Amino acid sequence: MTLALNHPMNPDKTPEELARGRFVSGIRSLILNDLAGDLKTAYDKRAAPAFRKREGREPVSSRDAHMALRGDPAFNIYSAMRVQAQKMVWASVGDSVARESDKLAAEAAKVSNQPGSVTLNPNLEVPRNVSAIDVHLMPGSYTRGDDSLEAGAIYDRGLAVFSMGLMGANLDDIGLSMAKYIALRYPDFQPQRILDTGCTIGHNTLPWKQTYPEAEVIAIDAAPGGLVYGSARAKMQGLEVHFQQMCADSLDFPDASFDMVWSSMFLHELSKKTRAAAFAEAFRVLKPGGLMLHMELPPNGEMSAFDGFYLDWDSYYNEEPFYKGYRDESPPELCARAGFAKQNYFQFVVPSVGIYGEQAIADMVDSDQAEAVGQATTGRLAEGVMWFGYGAWKQ
């Protein structure tokens, strides 16, 4: 199914656009469920045994699994169809964004006086990992249309098709689930100032404002268009968030000025060097007692060779070049290198609040099951929809 966004910038789709979006969600379901299952069968029965025969050893890493699968018929058809389906996601929303540009501008104008702000920095050079590639095959990437509403609308509407209804009514399930977990697990933690880094359109920023309404919430990203769109989107939902164009590895904030630094599905977009700098900056701007928290893809260290490559596929074929490099890194070591004490690191998986409800998260907190991170509970091949998160407290 294709999600209908629950805010005024939801498109008025033509019947043809509805049909196109529905088809894309349906074909993605075939690929990610049925063909992915065929891929695993082919790996177990054909590709891995051939690798063992050829190399004289088991495939033990994501790279081994990749090399084992290259050329296998199941891999070829899965991959070729997945690439095309990804292109179809964005193509299915492009017409409605172009047709409704005036409507989008009018809706944004209606809320321009609501609490919240957006501050662009025309002198900021958008990093090449954002501007020089079509990130996840999204034409024009996050810089499409410069500081217009176009990139944000494409991303919002495309993600609604991409998510197949699994990422929340406003694509905010990750933020809602994580915020609920933190609120229940650490009830004494009451952040007054929260920073979201790499926020795109702020879809997973808003849950923090909803969870901690007294907090000042600031959201940054390198690309201007998503911020402009995200600010309007936040105002439409009555949530005061201050969006600023800024890079996570060079924060224009004083030392010890935030209680929490958060990101979702962002760190894998950064090079190793930039990622390390972003962690160091998070540590710098956190107050003592503050929390750095990231929702991300689980690391390869927690997975089998096949499951690791299943996620790393995006790195090679979905214009996510740093995806595998990130997943090869160790989250606790990333935190430690930034200055966080090792004993203050934690990681967890949390069930989707939209699918399983708040009680499921409460049950996880009560039983400490959330912190039992492993292959059975992480990644796209896990049962159900679970989000992996980790973080560290600054002493």
Place this chain on the structure above:
Amino acid sequence: MKDDLRPEDAPTEIYDALGRARFFADPGMDRFVAVVMNLAQEVWVQEERLLALEEDKGAAPADREAKLKAFIDRVFEPVRGA
């Protein structure tokens, strides 16, 4: 994909001269898969138009999600279990 923005360990042979991912020995097959998917989407769009016309003529509302799943399963059955 730009050369300096490829994964560090990406084998060069997995991309064509324009930096696009390739999977089949014959690169025409990669394009052919895309054509088949585009064509299936166009057929589905027409199917939804027909459903709308039938409903306008008094037919019971169709379960489009269920019909789509059956359509996709039928069309793409030959690639299952590759």
